[in-house]
Amino acid sequence: MTEEKSASGWNYQPSEPIKYNPLFDLPPKLGSICGWMITRWVSVSRFVLFLIAAVILTLHFTPSLSLIEDSNYDWIAYLFARNTALLFIVAGTLHLYLHVLKVQGDEYKFLKREMAKNSKKFKFNSQVYDNVFWSVFSGVTVWTFYEAIYWNGVANGFVETITFQSNPIQFFLWIFCLPLIRGTHFYFIHRLLHIPFLYKHVHSTHHRNVNTGPWSGISMHPVENIIYQSSPLIHLFIPTDPIIFTLHLIVVTLNPAFTHSGFEQIKSKKTKILDSADFHHQLHHRYFDCNYGNMDVPLDIWFGTHHDGSEKATKQMRLRIKGVASN
Ligand SMILES: [Zn+2]
Ligand SMILES: [Zn+2]
Numbered sequence: 001m002t003e004e005k006s007a008s009g010w011n012y013q014p015s016e017p018i019k020y021n022p023l024f025d026l027p028p029k030l031g032s033i034c035g036w037m038i039t040r041w042v043s044v045s046r047f048v049l050f051l052i053a054a055v056i057l058t059l060h061f062t063p064s065l066s067l068i069e070d071s072n073y074d075w076i077a078y079l080f081a082r083n084t085a086l087l088f089i090v091a092g093t094l095h096l097y098l099h100v101l102k103v104q105g106d107e108y109k110f111l112k113r114e115m116a117k118n119s120k121k122f123k124f125n126s127q128v129y130d131n132v133f134w135s136v137f138s139g140v141t142v143w144t145f146y147e148a149i150y151w152n153g154v155a156n157g158f159v160e161t162i163t164f165q166s167n168p169i170q171f172f173l174w175i176f177c178l179p180l181i182r183g184t185h186f187y188f189i190h191r192l193l194h195i196p197f198l199y200k201h202v203h204s205t206h207h208r209n210v211n212t213g214p215w216s217g218i219s220m221h222p223v224e225n226i227i228y229q230s231s232p233l234i235h236l237f238i239p240t241d242p243i244i245f246t247l248h249l250i251v252v253t254l255n256p257a258f259t260h261s262g263f264e265q266i267k268s269k270k271t272k273i274l275d276s277a278d279f280h281h282q283l284h285h286r287y288f289d290c291n292y293g294n295m296d297v298p299l300d301i302w303f304g305t306h307h308d309g310s311e312k313a314t315k316q317m318r319l320r321i322k323g324v325a326s327n
Pocket of ligand 1 (some may be wrong): 281
C-alpha cells in the first residue's frame with residue numbers, strides 16, 4: 001500500500017469527485033440530468049426490469065378475460081401489435097444505441113465488424129432487415145400464439161391460476177426457479193436443434209448470424225421459435241400467477257435482444273447501465289458445437305460442451321467433434 005493511500009485511510013476511493021444531481025445546476029443541462037437519472041435509477045438488473053414490465057403488461061396491457069371469452073379474435077391482433085411494439089422498443093432501441101448511433105463506440109463490443117450489408121446470405125441482402133423480418137413474422141407470431149393459448153385457457157377455465165396475494169411464497173419460488181427452468185429447457189432443446197437434419201432445415205436460419213445484433217435474438221425459423229419459446233407452456237399445467245407467465249414469456253422473447261446485442265455491457269459515458277450480451281453464447285455463434293445452454297445452469301460443464309474462450313478449449317472442442325477423448 002502506498003503512503004498516500006494509507007494516509008487517506010481508504011483501501012479504495014473513486015477517482016472522480018463526488019457529484020450531486022445536476023437537476024439543480026444552472027443553467028439546466030438536459031443531457032446531464034437524463035444521464036444522472038439513468039445511472040442512479042435505471043442501473044438495475046435486467047431481470048428486475050422484466051419483472052416490472054411483466055406486472056405492467058399483465059395488469060394494464062392484456063385484454064380483459066370477459067373480452068377474451070366472448071369476443072371475436074381482435075384481442076389476438078391486439079396482442080400481436082403490442083408484442084411487435086415491445087420488440088421494437090427493446091431490440092430497436094438497443095440496435096439504435098449500439099449499432100447506429102454507436103454511443104459507446106467499440107467499447108465492450110465482441111467483434112469489430114459491422115452487421116452484414118449487401119450479403120446474399122440474408123433476405124433483402126441485409127442482415128438487420130432479415131433479422132427484423134424473422135423476429136416479427138416468426139418470433140412475434142409464435143409469442144402471440146402461445147400467449148393467446150394461455151389467456152384463452154384462463155378465460156374459459158381450462159387453465160388454473162393463483163395470485164400473489166393468495167400465495168406469495170410460491171410467487172417468489174417461481175422467480176427463483178425461472179432461470180433454472182429456462183436454462184435447462186434451453187440446453188436440451190438447443191442440443192436437439194443441432195441434430196444435423198434440424199440444424200440444416202431449421203436452426204441454420206438463426207446461425208447465419210455469426211456476428212450477432214439485437215435483432216438476431218429471436219430471428220429464427222418458425223419451427224425453432226415453436227420449440228424455443230415453449231418453456232412458458234409449463235404454466236398451462238401448473239397454476240401460477242399470470243404475472244409469472246408473462247415474465248417467463250418476455251424473458252424468453254425479449255432477453256435475447258440483449259444476449260445477442262454484440263456488446264457485453266451497455267454504458268452511458270463511463271457508467272455501466274446494464275449487462276448485455278454474454279460471451280458464453282457469443283462463443284456458440286462462433287464455434288457452433290459448444291455452449292448450448294447459458295450460465296444459469298452449468299449443463300455445458302456437466303455434459304462436456306463448455307467453451308471458456310481459450311485456445312485450449314477450442315482444441316478440446318475440435319478433438320471432441322472428431323470423437324477423440326480430450327482429457
Ligand atoms: Zn443465438
Ligand atoms: Zn445453435
